Amino acid sequence: MLKTIPYYFYQVDAIEGWLDEQAQKGLFPLETRFGTAMSFRRDTPRAVRYRIDVKRNIGYTDEKARIAAYREMGWEYVCDLTPYLDIYRCDDPAAPELNTDEETLHQVLDKKLRSQILWSIALICLIPVWLYVVVLRGVPGFSGICDMLLNGYGGLFLCAALLVLSWLINSIACIIGAVTTRRRRLLQRTRRSPAQLRRWRAIRLSAHLLPLAALALCLVLLVTYTRSGRDIPVADFPVPTVSEVFPGVQSRDQWATATSDPLSRHRYLRQKDLTLSNFYDGGYYDVDVYRIAWTWLAEGYAREQAQEAGAETITVPGWECAWYAADADPYGGQLLVLQDGKEVWCIGYDGGQRLTDALDVFARA
Known part of the structure; x- marks a missing residue:
């Protein structure tokens, strides 16, 4: 039988009490x-004593001699x-205690506790540095949280978070466990209350489940990364072509593709990316269509795209929100962002005519 140790290792008196309780339930480590x-084995429940000994010296010869000396005192390794x-472990209630010198016990253990406290403080101090370097400065080219959720980087940052x-x-x-252990009288064997036991077990469990959740999310992202894109018939999307937007303009090429970005076809996101490219005279006409599972994400993504481009709010019939930029940042060209519920269109155009002159083409009844 396998059980999670509910305390940190240096909370020696608490672990001793916990092991005593397991023996009374018939579980022996x-x-x-x-x-x-x-891991535990099942046997007849009985009252025994468990004690944790702090090694003064680590080595096979010293350890062998120490085990033999403790066996003569009635304590089995x-x-x-x-x-x-x-x-x-000791089955004899009359046997002397394994450790009787509180000062010596603390003298050995406190050196390791100080090291643990310093390392923990150093790790906590590194978290703001990580947030600044990686999150605030290390994500160029993305316009916000919603954009990162759509393109998959949000999942990677969620793993990191x-x-x-x-x-x-x-x-x-x-830090808390080490500080309290240094202050405790370890030989008094003070038992934790059921509430304290539940609290420490929850802390230990969360500290181990969160990395497992991050690993599972990484595996999901890895699977979606390896999926290849596929062509989509243009007729499947009601997006006006360049010839419909600007009568008389002839396009050489026109196609639609589904990207292989993470989560692009995942069931709980349902993002689809449509690219209609019409090359002529060095210009382009590009449409990205997003049909997103959550309205809040669609609204956030459309707003982020408009803000990044420096677009102004306009009105287009049939759409809840619309933005237009004549010279969109950071690459220039025109940008028209349309959003209605869970659907978002991002239209880019690099040509001499204005998209705002053809808003009726994009309007919906």
Whole structure:
């Protein structure tokens, strides 16, 4: 049977009490696994004592002699909790305690606790640096959160955010646990209340589930990344062609494609990208169509695209919102953004005629 260890390793008195409780339920530890869990064997429930010994020296010769000396005192070696912590069990209630010197116990353990506290503080201080460098300065070419959600980078940043949140929870919990352990009288074996036990178990569980959630999300993104795009008949989309927008203009090429961007065909996003390219005289006419599952995301994406281009609000019949930029940032050319519910059109045009002269073509009844 495998159970998650509900406390951090240096909360030695709490883990000792927890192991005592498991023995009364008929569960006896075999070994520590994955650094966060412990395997148990079932046997007849009985009252035993578990104690955690802090190694003064790490080495096979010293450890062998220490195990033999403790066996003479009535304490049997069970397993390692960490490379510097051993678990011992005693079935004899009359046997002397394994550790009787509080000062010596703290002297050995506090050195490791100070190191843990300093490392945790350093990790917390790195989080604002990460947010500034990666999030605020490291995303050129994207116009906002909604844009990142559509093109897939939002998923990658969500993975990073889950890891950072786990990092933050774990660091804060380590600091609190280490500070309280340094202040406790470890030989008093003070038991945690059921509420404290539930709280620490929830902290430990969240610190481990968040990275798993990030890994699952990365796998989803990886699958969507590897999907290849496919051609879509232009007739499937009611987008005016360049010849319909500007009578007399003849286009050489016209096609529509579905991009292979992450989440582009994922069931809960349902984003579709249509590109109608009509090359003539060095110009282009490009239409991107997004049919998005959530209205708030469609509204946010359309607004972000308009703000990035420096577009002004206009009115186009049949559309909830519309924006137009005569010289759109950052690449120039005209941009017309239309949004109605979950549908967004982004029309780009690089030519001598104005898109605003043909708004009736884009209007809906």
